[in-house]
Amino acid sequence: MNTDERRLIAESLKGRTEAFGELVLRYQDRLYHAALRIADTPEDAYDVVQDAFLNAYQSLASFKGDAEFFTWLYRIAFNAAISQKRKKKATASLDAGRNGKPIAEPADDSHGIVPGETMEQGEEEAKLHAAIRKLSTEHRAVLVMKDIDGLKYEEIAEATGVPIGTVRSRLHRARIDLRNLLEADEAADDRSWDSADAVHT
Amino acid sequence: MLGEYETQLIAGAVDGELSAEESRAASALLARSPAAAELHAALLRDRERLKSIPRTPAPASLAAAIAEAIAERPIIVPQVRPARRPRWVPAALAASALVAVASGTYWYVADSAAPRLAKRQLQQLPKDDSQFVPPAAPGRASDSAGAAAIEPAPKTDTEPKNDIPATAVAANDPPTKSGPPEPTIDPDRILAAPVGSDVKAFDRVDLKLPLLATIADFSREDTQATLKANLARDPATRIDVFAKDTGKAAEALVASARKVNLNIQIETVAGERLKRRMPSAWWIYTESLTPDEVAKWLVETAAAEAALASSSEKTFGAIHAMPAGAPDQKDSISLAGVDLAKKPGAASAHIASKTIDQVAGSLLKGEAPKPGILLTYLPPLVRVPPQLSKDVKQFHEARGDRKPGTVPLVIVVRPAQ
Structure with a gap:
């Protein structure tokens, strides 16, 4: 300090x-x-x-x-x-x-989006935010502390009041869960594009 | 398919917090496994996406809302609760010792009384009956050995076939001499010390109970006498004063101190907090008053409190006086650099200093005010070390050596719950 x-x-x-x-x-x-x-x-x-x-x-x-x-x-x-x-x-x-x-109310995924962003950026961020919101609060917090605030394991442990080992395993789980959620979202997008193509053809 | 260990290793690599050994293992894994490399790349992409989220500034109203809310809420100063050994511990120790000694005595007496009684009876028998074998007590090796040394009488054909030996019968017959055996006083068999015996009683357990009173009680002579006795008995005393408004109570104590010629210096931070009416616990110290003067100080405080018009103005709650302990000593040193265990300096004071005191006293044509100091408990981080505090330094200069008959006294003003 x-x-x-x-x-x-x-x-x-x-x-x-x-x-x-x-x-x-x-x-x-x-x-x-x-x-x-x-x-x-x-x-x-x-x-x-x-x-x-x-x-x-x-x-x-x-x-x-x-x-x-x-x-x-x-x-x-x-x-x-x-x-x-x-x-x-x-x-x-x-x-x-x-x-x-x-x-x-069901979660509104549009919250937190900065007005003025391009449509693509806004959509991208909304998807990311929606995926993050599906994580547990503990997993969200460690991910935000690590990737957005750049804290180290030790600092995250200090902030969350859990041992470093727990921080590490929570981060691991959060990253994998987020990946799965984003993948599922990408897969859903691909399917909707395919069905749209099918309608046009 | 990647296992748990592999994905942990990859996530750790993305975190950038792997040990050297783990880094080597991760590199090897990424080199040999396309699935691991793919996951690693995907996690890195996710991390970059998170990092690239544009920062959203806090709404403009937030700071103002916080400022407004803060103005209505005071900082909560944590109460200092010195850890003390429970007062029942000495009594419990004494009781344990009593039980242990009593149990041991009982065991010894119960275990050895029977064979010794038998031996004594044996000694009282006529010589011809000395073949009697006293029954050995179980587990007493020495007694068994002693009994074995006495050989049983050889059996003869004329003896009746009887399980009970004649010697035993003889032993139970009335002795040939006269009357029962003389009663003996065997100290080993005394379980408890009879009145007037030489057996020492257990030492008395002296429990020093705190004086519990209200400020109004100090107008009574018996409360004053108890306080004086406590102050005179203990090397240093702490008085806890519980108050509805600790600042008001501290000010009342400072004001009434003047009536016993005690000038309590208010340390700068403490003064600032008092002025702003910030809730705090206060620490007052003096070693310049005799027990009589301390009692008088509290009497004056009680009188001032009693003089208040309405009960809503009254602030003092319970008052506890107790011997100062190790936590008080620690607090005193860290707050004001005061050693509560220091003995009066009269014996070591050299003549010159006494003379200066006397001359100064006569010049003033009256007694100089006695020093005291008021501080507040702050966290160690922001606490001014006593050696750097101008106010504490002034107090130390004013206090000099402790006079004989005076008592070190800490008053802690705490918020009443």
């Missing part, structure tokens, strides 16, 4: 909320980008990031500084995402129990 971060944390602990605001500005984009891939919707990602920063602020006194601040923040965000997922699941099952039908 650099001295500037240390200073900002110390000042936050003295009650200077502006110092914590600087930390928020420094990390909000990175955390939000990761949260977009871990959470189900941009709204959920927004909530996860907001909760993560609030929890980090309230627990700042317990941050010992033996890990990077961002890794610590990531851990809080990861836990927030997991707990949000559980809450949603519980609510959905409760609602399903009431009227026999699940209230939760």
Whole structure:
């Protein structure tokens, strides 16, 4: 952790909320980008990031500084995402129990796509995002931490609170599962092209 | 078809975190297996696709929403809960020792009493009956050996065919001398120490129970007396003050300290947190007061609390006074560089320093204020080391050597649950 971060944390602990605001500005984009891939919707990602920063602020006194601040923040965000997922699941099952039908909407794969991208890029990203969303939260998180944020096994272990061996095996499983999902998607595309060709001919 | 180990190796290669040995194994695998090479290439493509996702900036409203929410939520300072040995441990140890000794004594007496009684009876028999063989107790080798040394009487034809030897009958007959054997006092058979005996009683277990009171209780003389006795008995004391508003309680203690001529210096960070009404636990230390003065300080605090108009203004909850332990010593050193175990410096104080004290005292025409310090618990990361703190340094300069009769006292103001 650099001295500037240390200073900002110390000042936050003295009650200077502006110092914590600087930390928020420094990390909000990175955390939000990761949260977009871990959470189900941009709204959920927004909530996860907001909760993560609030929890980090309230627990700042317990941050010992033996890990990077961002890794610590990531851990809080990861836990927030997991707990949000559980809450949603519980609510959905409760609602399903009431009227026999699940209230939760099916996942909308178009979420998280940046407007202004070309159609191809948008489609490509949507497919990738849809495939990622089919992974478990734990698998999504390690994949995002590794490939999007470039964290090392050790840092991912720190952030997720699991041993390095588990990180490695989760990443392995996540990569293979993602590959299978994308392959299945590509195969479906090929089939639809074939059937379209058949209709035209 | 690739196995689990092969796919793990390939995924590890994509992660870029293989050991040297694994890298060699992965290279060999990719060279010999087209399926492995294909999977490796596909996983690398997936990784690049993930990496190339354009970064989506956080919505503009996020930072503002966080700032707004933070303003309403304070930082939670973790409470310092020093680990202490449970107070029942000495009593449990004493009870265990008692049980062990009692069991051992019982076993010994129960096991050896019968053969020894028989031996004693044998000694009381007429000489002709000395052929009686006392029954040996099972498992007592020495007694069995002793019994074997006495040969049984040879059988004669005139003796009746009877399982009970005549000697045994004789032994059970009334002795030829007179009366029953004299009662003997055998210390080995005493299970418990009778009153007035020379057998030492077990040492008394001295349990030092904490003083539990409320601030209002300190207006009572019996509470004051107990506190004074505790303070005088222990090398150092910690008083835990539980409060609804710890900042208010700390300020009340600082204010009432002046009435016993104690000037509590407030460390800069602690002062800032007090000013901003930030929830914290506070640590107050002084070693300049006698037990009487400490009691008076709490009496003054109680009076100030009692003078408050409404009960909603009152903040003090329970108060625990107990001997300071190793965790308190550790805290004192790390927070203020204070050694609680340090003895009064009167004996080692040289004449010049005493003289200076006396001269300074007379010049001031009154007693100089006694020093104390107030700090707050912060995580070690952001804590100013005591040797670098200007306030702590000033406190150390002001405190000098501890005077005889004074007691080291730590007051920890904690939030009431």
